[in-house]
Amino acid sequence: MTDKISIALKSITKNKNRNFLTMLGIIIGIASVICILAIGDGFTHTVTKGMGSHNVKNKVTLQWESKSVYDTDGGFTKNDASALSSVKGIDHVKLASSVVEAGAKVQYKTKNVSIGLNKQPKHLKLVKGTYLPLDGDSSGVYISEYLAHKLFKKNALNRLITIDGTVFVVQGIYRVGTMDYRPDAYVSKTTFKQLFANQISKDQAKLYVTSDANKKQVGKRATKLMKKIGEQKKTGTYSVSNPDQISKQFTKILNDITYFIAFIAGISLLIAGIGVMNVMYITVSERRKEIGIRRAFGATSGDIRNQFLIESVVLCIIGGIIGIIFGYIFVSIINTFLPFKAVITPYAIILSLAVSTAVGLIFGFIPSNKAAKSELVGLLKEE
Incomplete structure (x- = not known):
């Protein structure tokens, strides 16, 4: 050869x-x-x-979805979580949200803009300003170039804006890439939790199952229970969510x-x-x-x-x-x-x-x- x-x-x-x-x-x-x-x-x-990966080895995610596109404030309550914890095969329950950002109204003088808002990430590349951690109930805010263009004609740094009635100081401006998604503004974690977190409904119940349990059967039992006694059963529907399958x-x-x-x-x-x-x-x-x-x-x-x-x-x-x-x-x-x-x-x-x-x-x-x-x-x- x-x-x-x-x-x-x-x-x-x-x-x-x-x-x-x-x-x-x-x-x-x-x-x-x-x-x-x-x-x-x-x-x-x-x-x-960007869609994220999901560890579903010992977890079943139960999803609540509103029957009306105009009413999305429902979800799982603490009583629902307590009831789900008693289902056979479930070790413990954590409530979460599929939406990680809150909606808010921003005002500067006579201009009003509806935005998505979230807590400050660990890293954020700015095009203007200096990136520093927003500690505690800081009044600082980082805004996107889009929002800066909407509110201000010139430099937006150190300007005062009002978000849902609370005054904030613009500390920096960041750019959102073509393939990236970011909200329009970031505030400190403490401020987000105090002022905006209550807007995000808990529409997911993460059911952590025991090692000897059948996840499929646990999901069926949990869904059946919520359809029977769920506090938001009249305004929404319950189903088992499989995000990894959708991603695949x-x-x-x-x-x-x-x-x-x-x-x-x-x-x-x-x-x-x-x-x-x-x-x-x-x-x-x-x-x-x-x-x-x-x-x-x-x-x-x-x-x-x-x-x-x-x-x-x-x-x-x-x-x-x-x-x-x-x-x-x-x-x-x-x-x-x-x-x-x-x-x-x-x-x-x-x-x-x-x-x-x-x-x-x-x-x-x-x-x-x-x-x-x-x-x-x-x-x-x-x-």
Whole structure:
């Protein structure tokens, strides 16, 4: 096998220009597939990361949903949590909210804007101002560029604004990226808890189950109980929520779209394959003397077929490797313009090499088979 690969490489280097032009289609096709898969995988990773991951190993999430789009203030109460704790298989219950930010009204002079507001994060990159922790019941607030533009014509730093009747001082302005989501303002954790946390309803009950319990059965029993005695049963409905399943389905849809687009781009490899077949036909025609000599010295049809087939595969694999290298370069350039990071996965590289090999095998077989079936008598007559 090593000898055959060595012969194949020598044959390819004899006609560098012709073989490079043949590989060009493979290079472009593989580079395109690498770029598309990298962009798709990067986008999927960014979106699913934003959706968050959920540890559901020993937890069942019960969701309350309002029957009316105009009334969303209901949810689970402390009495509901106490009742759920008594359900067989449940160790303890924690109430939470699917909405992590509060709604508020901001006023500056005669301007009024409705915003989403949350407690200060650990890290926040500012475009103006200095980022410092807002301790205790601080009156400081960080606002987005969008809100600053809505309220102020010029510099917004150190200006006084009113949020739901409470006066705050603008300490900094942050930018919201294209692929990011942030509320319009951040206040200290203490201030958020004192003034705004009561606006967020507890529409989720996280049921932590015992190790010997069946989560599916626990979810059914808890849902049945809430439908019977839940304090908000008249204004809403109860159901078991599976956020990880939704995330997996969404990821699958994004991956399917990426693979479909990559398949469309990969059609160019068919054209490249035809070019490979053409150059292999020319190679076979040029080397009929070599084929005749090898046959005269005892080479079988299988030996001849394998030699030319290996040559076709090696040609395509070299093109595939160069295509992967160019794909890396193009992805690095593209990442400077994308709002997220395109990621080249090992799967994309393996797929590219597999496709390159397949193109060499499929489109190199017919010319190789023609060389193998050449009659020794006919070859000698030509000489």
